[in-house]
Amino acid sequence: xxxxxxxxxxxxxxxxxxxxxxxxxxxxxxxxxxxxxxxxxxxxxxxxxxxxxxxxxxxxxxxxxxxxxxxxxxxxxxxxxxxxxxxxxxxxxxxxxxxxxxxxxxxxxxxxxxxxxxxxxxxxxxxxxxxxxxxxxxxxxxxxxxxxxx
Amino acid sequence: xxxxxxxxxxxxxxxxxxxxxxxxxxxxxxxxxxxxxxxxxxxxxxxxxxxxxxxxxxxxxxxxxxxxxxxxxxxxxxxxxxxxxxxxxxxxxxxxxxxxxxxxxxxxxxxxxxxxxxxxxxxxxxxxxxxxxxxxxxxxxxxxxxxxxxxxxxxxxxxxxxxxxxxxxxxxx
Numbered sequence: 504x505x506x507x508x509x510x511x512x513x514x515x516x517x518x519x520x521x522x523x524x525x526x527x528x529x530x531x532x533x534x535x536x537x538x539x540x541x542x543x544x545x546x547x548x549x550x551x552x553x554x555x556x557x558x559x560x561x562x563x564x565x566x567x568x569x570x571x572x573x574x575x576x577x578x579x580x581x582x583x584x585x586x587x588x589x590x591x592x593x594x595x596x597x598x599x600x601x602x603x604x605x606x607x608x609x610x611x612x613x614x615x616x617x618x619x620x621x622x623x624x625x626x627x628x629x630x631x632x633x634x635x636x637x638x639x640x641x642x643x644x645x646x647x648x649x650x651x652x653x
Numbered sequence: 654x655x656x657x658x659x660x661x662x663x664x665x666x667x668x669x670x671x672x673x674x675x676x677x678x679x680x681x682x683x684x685x686x687x688x689x690x691x692x693x694x695x696x697x698x699x700x701x702x703x704x705x706x707x708x709x710x711x712x713x714x715x716x717x718x719x720x721x722x723x724x725x726x727x728x729x730x731x732x733x734x735x736x737x738x739x740x741x742x743x744x745x746x747x748x749x750x751x752x753x754x755x756x757x758x759x760x761x762x763x764x765x766x767x768x769x770x771x772x773x774x775x776x777x778x779x780x781x782x783x784x785x786x787x788x789x790x791x792x793x794x795x796x797x798x799x800x801x802x803x804x805x806x807x808x809x810x811x812x813x814x815x816x817x818x819x820x821x822x823x824x825x826x
Contacts, residue, residue, distance in 0.1 A: 507700055508675075508707060512668055575708045577666030639665050642716075646658040 517574050521584040524566025525591040531559035532621070533598055536614040540606040578636040585629030592622035660716035671710075675703060681786055682727050688769060688781045689731045698734055702727045721792040724782065728796055735774065768819045776811035783808055 538544075538552040570576060576584060599618040603611030659677070662670030682702055687695040705726045713722055769777050782793045783804075790808075794801045 508703055512671065512707070514666075514668075573708075575711045577711055578664055579666035581711075636665065639661055643658065643661045643665065646655065646661060 514580065517570075517576060517580050518583055518587075520566050520569035520574055521576075521580075521587055522566070523562050524570055525587055527559045527561070527563025527566055528621070529591045529595045531556050531563060532614070532617060533595055534559060536599060536602050536611070539610045539614070540602055540608055578632070578639050581632035582629070582636050585625065585632040588625035589622070589629050592618065592625040596622050656719045657717040660710070660713065660719050663710050664713070664716065671707070678723060679703075682723065685724065685727055685781055685786060686731060688785065689774070689778060690734055691770075694734060698730050699727075701730045705730065718795075720788065721795045724786070724788065724792070724796040725798075728778070731778075768815050768822070771818050772811060772814055775807060776814055779804060779807045780811045780815065 534552060534555045538549075538556065541548075544552075570584075596615065596618040599611070599614040603615050605611075656674075656677070659670050659674045663674055679699070683695055683699045686698045686702070690698060702723075706723060709722075709726065713719070715722075769780060772780070778797070779793060782788050782796060783790070788796070790801055790804050794804045797804065799807075
């Protein structure tokens with residue numbers, strides 16, 4: 504039975520789905536920002552940007568579907584996913600700030616706001632995941648040494 | 654090691670703990686599914702059950718109440734399968750005997766199992782959960798999503814039906 508369940512049991516599969524979600528999301532926002540702040544673009548480049556954003560969104564959607572419907576995220580996976588999310592959204596925020604400074608348009612500022620909001624969500628997810636894991640570790644210790652009050 | 658500890662370790666993400674959990678609970682689940690659906694579908698449906706367990710484990714709030722939760726999932730999988738079967742035109746009507754696997758019927762409590770398969774689904778289920786899986790009346794109530802009183806009355810009706818059924822077939826005390 505364990506062999507048949509190896510797909511969802513593989514840590515690499517689960518973290519892979521998280522990476523797809525994050526890379527897609529951060530990529531879509533980043534490329535979208537570049538696209539929106541570029542002053543004058545020929546028609547074909549618009550098409551190219553559009554395709555890139557669509558590809559990123561498709562990966563994000565695939566990752567989100569896998570994470571929410573197909574595969575469980577256990578406590579450790581959530582902490583790893585949280586750190587990945589914080590790193591990815593941190594990089595995105597830095598990039599958005601750079602774009603806003605260079606281009607100096609209101610779209611750039613809106614991009615910083617979006618990136619900062621995503622980064623905040625990532626931090627909240629990480630803090631909650633760490634809290635949940637700590638709680639489970641404490642419960643495990645209690646169950647392993649029922650006599651130990653610490 | 655208690656189930657609660659195993660479940661907590663699973664929720665933490667320890668793969669070995671999940672292997673142990675499956676090892677400990679595979680037989681009870683398989684037995685339940687086989688009693689409810691027959692041997693032909695026991696493997697498939699138990700696999701569905703374990704997949705659902707794996708997906709649901711991170712959200713299980715009370716690790717100490719693993720057994721009733723597990724059987725609730727198994728019951729849902731069995732109900733889905735029964736619904737699919739009854740949807741097919743050639744399917745047996747509720748309460749008709751589930752076909753028996755010859756070898757297991759021999760080594761098992763043969764007459765009891767044969768009697769069980771002659772009972773309607775609800776009565777069969779309650780006998781399997783209470784007598785074969787050794788679950789408490791409270792756990793049975795939680796799994797079947799009915800009050801404790803209903804479990805008790807269903808149990809007594811099921812016992813009566815089983816007794817009548819066996820008597821009909823010529824078994825006497």
